[in-house]
Amino acid sequence: xxxxxxxxxxxxxxxxxxxxxxxxxxxxxxxxxxxxxxxxxxxxxxxxxxxxxxxxxxxxxxxxxxxxxxxxxxxxxxxxxxxxxxxxxxxxxxxxxxxxxxxxxxxxxxxxxxxxxxxxxxxxxxxxxxxxxxxxxxxxxxxxxxxxxxxx
Numbered sequence: 001x002x003x004x005x006x007x008x009x010x011x012x013x014x015x016x017x018x019x020x021x022x023x024x025x026x027x028x029x030x031x032x033x034x035x036x037x038x039x040x041x042x043x044x045x046x047x048x049x050x051x052x053x054x055x056x057x058x059x060x061x062x063x064x065x066x067x068x069x070x071x072x073x074x075x076x077x078x079x080x081x082x083x084x085x086x087x088x089x090x091x092x093x094x095x096x097x098x099x100x101x102x103x104x105x106x107x108x109x110x111x112x113x114x115x116x117x118x119x120x121x122x123x124x125x126x127x128x129x130x131x132x133x134x135x136x137x138x139x140x141x142x143x144x145x146x147x148x149x150x151x152x
Contacts, residue, residue, distance in 0.1 A: 001037055006030025009037055013044040020053035029060060093118055093126055097134045109135065 001009065007027040014021040021029065021044065033039040047054050047063055054060050085094050100114045111131050118126050 001030065001035040001040075003027055003030060003035070006033070006035045006037075006040060009040050010044060013041050014047075017045050017048040019044050019048035020055070021047065022053075022055045025054050025056065025060060028057065029054060032060060032064065093122065093124065093130075094134050094138070096122060097131060098138055101135065101138070111135070 004027075007030045010021060010026040010029045011023075013019070014026070029043060030040055033043055043060075043063060044054075050063065052059060052063060054063065085098070089095070096118055097114060100117050101109055104110060104113075111128055114131055115126055115128060118124050118131075
């Protein structure tokens with residue numbers, strides 16, 4: 001996520017989890033999390049669970065250091081990613097599309113090749129529009145880097 005949207009997510013997550021995060025620290029949390037929405041959410045959730053406000057970089061470093069030594073946040077990330085994938089899995093093909101798109105080389109995703117692989121692997125005839133919709137959702141969730149979609 002961009003810095004702006006990462007900071008917005010940090011503020012909204014803090015409100016949701018009722019974690020105390022100063023306005024000045026929201027963009028810093030987002031930056032330190034690399035803009036990853038799942039990591040931002042996990043850091044805010046840990047701040048709440050530990051009862052530690054994030055008011056300055058020292059308090060943020062403490063939460064991140066605890067995670068590095070114990071793995072609290074990293075343990076939560078796979079669950080969050082899996083929940084997100086299930087949420088956008090209305091066609092039942094999201095994990096396959098994520099996997100198949102990762103195999104693509106270069107700057108373009110060949111959605112027709114993905115369509116053919118889905119037919120071969122899953123026996124499902126999926127429209128190009130459905131594949132495109134899933135790819136866009138994966139891109140918006142930062143689970144897939146945007147690449148141009150090509151049709152032959």
